Amino acid sequence: MSGASTAPRRGPGRPSDGSDRRAVILAVARDQFAAKGYAGASLRGIAREAGVDPALVHHYFGGKDQLFVAAVELPFNPADRLPELLAGGPAELPERLVRIFLGMWSDPSFRTPMIGLVRSAFSSEEGSRMLREFLSGTLLARVGAALGPLPPERIQGAVAQLVGVVILKHVIRLEPLASTPDEDLVQLLAPTVRRYLTEG
Amino acid sequence: MSGASTAPRRGPGRPSDGSDRRAVILAVARDQFAAKGYAGASLRGIAREAGVDPALVHHYFGGKDQLFVAAVELPFNPADRLPELLAGGPAELPERLVRIFLGMWSDPSFRTPMIGLVRSAFSSEEGSRMLREFLSGTLLARVGAALGPLPPERIQGAVAQLVGVVILKHVIRLEPLASTPDEDLVQLLAPTVRRYLTEG
Numbered sequence: 001m002s003g004a005s006t007a008p009r010r011g012p013g014r015p016s017d018g019s020d021r022r023a024v025i026l027a028v029a030r031d032q033f034a035a036k037g038y039a040g041a042s043l044r045g046i047a048r049e050a051g052v053d054p055a056l057v058h059h060y061f062g063g064k065d066q067l068f069v070a071a072v073e074l075p076f077n078p079a080d081r082l083p084e085l086l087a088g089g090p091a092e093l094p095e096r097l098v099r100i101f102l103g104m105w106s107d108p109s110f111r112t113p114m115i116g117l118v119r120s121a122f123s124s125e126e127g128s129r130m131l132r133e134f135l136s137g138t139l140l141a142r143v144g145a146a147l148g149p150l151p152p153e154r155i156q157g158a159v160a161q162l163v164g165v166v167i168l169k170h171v172i173r174l175e176p177l178a179s180t181p182d183e184d185l186v187q188l189l190a191p192t193v194r195r196y197l198t199e200g
Numbered sequence: 201m202s203g204a205s206t207a208p209r210r211g212p213g214r215p216s217d218g219s220d221r222r223a224v225i226l227a228v229a230r231d232q233f234a235a236k237g238y239a240g241a242s243l244r245g246i247a248r249e250a251g252v253d254p255a256l257v258h259h260y261f262g263g264k265d266q267l268f269v270a271a272v273e274l275p276f277n278p279a280d281r282l283p284e285l286l287a288g289g290p291a292e293l294p295e296r297l298v299r300i301f302l303g304m305w306s307d308p309s310f311r312t313p314m315i316g317l318v319r320s321a322f323s324s325e326e327g328s329r330m331l332r333e334f335l336s337g338t339l340l341a342r343v344g345a346a347l348g349p350l351p352p353e354r355i356q357g358a359v360a361q362l363v364g365v366v367i368l369k370h371v372i373r374l375e376p377l378a379s380t381p382d383e384d385l386v387q388l389l390a391p392t393v394r395r396y397l398t399e400g
């Protein structure tokens with residue numbers, strides 16, 4: 001009668017079509033990233049635990065960073081915004097970095113899982129390691145490579161400025177920061193980012 | 201026989217000497233700050249709930265900010281470091297601010313309860329409100345008054361820089377930031393703080 005009634009019945013937990021197998025891979029990935037950290041978990045180990053071929057994990061998710069992004073339910077990989085950051089040349093890059101970062105955090109579909117990740121870093125060593133290894137192993141490594149030769153502590157100084165602002169704005173909701181329009185915050189913060197990224 | 205055996209016996213929960221009454225006040229204060237926020241809780245209400253005279257709360261703790269500091273088990277009131285911050289004139293104030301802030305966070309007796317406060321801000325609206333109201337109602341108000349006329353979002357930009365650094369350093373423990381000596385971080389961060397506190 002309906003399309004659903006013609007689908008074959010399946011036992012619970014038995015990965016038998018694409019959507020089932022994708023869900024099983026994500027559930028296993030969440031467990032393994034939490035237990036082993038980002039660096040310690042492997043696509044091969046996740047595939048084995050999920051009872052699927054590693055090629056299928058690649059097929060669904062591409063690579064470990066995209067699998068992590070899907071497992072923690074981020075709506076996109078923050079690293080996918082890199083081309084936008086780098087487009088338009090270096091002169092206005094600090095403004096673009098602040099604007100893109102604040103824009104991502106103003107979107108609840110990004111902010112909610114990110115706040116969950118940071119909360120887990122406050123709650124357990126496993127949560128701290130998972131976030132640390134994801135940031136250093138993928139996101140900051142790619143940002144650093146894109147920005148050219150810079151001492152990593154200068155990049156991290158800029159990241160700290162941005163992380164601190166979104167925590168004051170979206171978690172502690174300190175006024176007047178919480179009500180300041182993003183574009184005003186770009187003007188406030190971009191000179192700081194510029195100093196870290198351009199001065200020796 | 202021993203000193204303890206000569207002490208009069210007391211029923212549980214009955215405030216009958218200074219140490220008992222102090223503990224009861226602190227327990228009530230923790231509940232009321234969590235339930236009503238920093239601004240909503242009052243010394244009078246806490247005294248009433250603890251079954252003591254408000255003058256006794258003043259006697260033990262001085263004021264609401266010190267009662268809050270004791271209730272959340274901070275080893276000292278961060279505002280007590282203000283004289284040290286202001287001593288020595290404005291020229292090196294940014295360096296002193298970064299040095300004092302990082303030094304407090306390097307002390308586990310300060311860091312542990314502070315991390316608990318920030319974690320509670322990530323976990324519930326009540327925790328967020330409690331920390332927000334404490335920061336804006338006491339600490340930042342006093343820092344702002346001490347620094348003279350400055351747009352509050354500039355002070356909060358500097359605070360965001362410092363908050364972001366201690367979260368990357370002590371919670372996410374991102375390298376190389378986590379291993380960078382505090383005095384190197386002072387050199388990295390003080391120019392940022394100086395810009396917020398001195399430029400228009």
